[in-house]
Amino acid sequence: KQEVTQIPAALSVPEGENLVLNCSFTDSAIYNLQWFRQDPGKGLTSLLLIQSSQREQTSGRLNASLDKSSGRSTLYIAASQPGDSATYLCAVFHRGGADGLTFGKGTHLIIQP
Amino acid sequence: DTGVSQDPRHKITKRGQNVTFRCDPISEHNRLYWYRQTLGQGPEFLTYFQNEAQLEKSRLLSDRFSAERPKGSFSTLEIQRTEQGDSAMYLCASSFTASGRTQYFGPGTRLTVL
Numbered sequence: 001k002q003e004v005t006q007i008p009a010a011l012s013v014p015e016g017e018n019l020v021l022n023c024s025f026t027d028s029a030i031y032n033l034q035w036f037r038q039d040p041g042k043g044l045t046s047l048l049l050i051q052s053s054q055r056e057q058t059s060g061r062l063n064a065s066l067d068k069s070s071g072r073s074t075l076y077i078a079a080s081q082p083g084d085s086a087t088y089l090c091a092v093f094h095r096g097g098a099d100g101l102t103f104g105k106g107t108h109l110i111i112q113p
Numbered sequence: 114d115t116g117v118s119q120d121p122r123h124k125i126t127k128r129g130q131n132v133t134f135r136c137d138p139i140s141e142h143n144r145l146y147w148y149r150q151t152l153g154q155g156p157e158f159l160t161y162f163q164n165e166a167q168l169e170k171s172r173l174l175s176d177r178f179s180a181e182r183p184k185g186s187f188s189t190l191e192i193q194r195t196e197q198g199d200s201a202m203y204l205c206a207s208s209f210t211a212s213g214r215t216q217y218f219g220p221g222t223r224l225t226v227l
Contacts, residue, residue: 004155034215043117043204044156044218089155100146100169101216103155 002027002094006104014112015082021075021107023090028068031093034101035064035075038087047088048075080111115139117219119205125225126195133191134222138207145188146216147180148204149173156204162188163210195226 003026013019023033032051036044048057048064050073056065063076077084087108091101118137126132138145144163148156159178160170164185174180177195182188192199202223206216 036218041223043119043220044206046215046217049215091155100148100158100161100171101156102158105153105155 002030002092002102004090004092004102004104006088006090006107008107009105010108010110012110012112013080015080017080018076018078019080019109021077021088021090021109023073023075023104025071025073025092025102027094028071029095030068031095033064033066033073034091034093035062035073036089036091038089038106040087044089082111082113085109085111117205117207117217119203119219119222121222122220123223123225125227127227128195128197130195131191131193132195132224133189134203134224135187135189136205136219137187138205139217140186141209142207142217143185143210144208144214145182146206146208147188147190148206150202150204150221151200159190192224195224197226200224200226 005024007022030052034049035047038044050057050066061078066073087106089106091103120135146161147159150156158171159174160180162182165182177193180190202221204221206218208214208216
C-alpha cells in the first residue's frame with residue numbers, strides 16, 4: 001500500500017527566507033507527483049506536477065524535485081512572503097493502485113511578516 | 114476560466130438524514146474524482162468516473178454512499194443515514210483522460226453531522 005509522509009508537519013519562518021518542504025513515498029511505481037496548496041477551509045490549488053520521468057519542475061518562486069528511486073520529493077520556496085502561508089500537500093498517482101491520488105497529511109506553513 | 118464547482122459549500126444535517134452533493138467539473142474533462150478530507154489529514158480517494166462510468170470505488174465508500182454521473186457531465190454524491198463520522202470536507206476533482214494528468218479541485222463541500 002502506498003504511503004506518503006510529509007516533514008515537517010508545521011513550519012514558521014520570517015518573511016524573505018528560502019525554505020524546503022519534504023515529501024517521501026513508499027512505492028516508487030508512480031505516474032507522477034503533484035504538489036498542492038490549501039488555504040484554510042478551501043479546496044486545493046495545484047502548484048506543480050512532476051512526471052515520473054522528470055527530475056524537477058519550476059514555476060516562479062517554486063521548484064519541485066523528484067527522486068523516484070529513493071521515494072523523495074522536495075518543494076523549494078524562494079524568498080517567502082506572508083501570502084505563501086497555507087498548508088502544502090504532496091500527492092502521488094500510483095501505478096497499479098487505486099486510480100486516485102494518495103496524499104500526505106501536509107505541511108502547515110506560516111510566514112511571519 | 115470556469116473551474117470545478119461544488120454545491121452546496123456547507124451542509125449541516127442531523128444524524129440519520131440523507132444528504133446529496135453536486136460537482137460540476139471542467140467541461141472538457143472526462144475524469145471526475147471524489148475525495149474526503151477530515152481535519153488535519155490529507156484527502157482520501159473515494160471513487161472516480163470516466164465519462165458516465167464509475168470505474169473504481171475505495172473501501173472507504175460504504176454502502177451508505179452512492180455516486181452518479183448520469184450524462185458524463187456533473188456528478189452527485191449521496192450519503193444515506195448520515196453518521197457523525199461522516200463529518201468532513203468532500204472534494205471533487207476533474208482531469209483529462211489518461212492516468213497521471215493534473216487533477217483540478219473544487220472548493221469542497223463541508224459536511225457537519227450533528
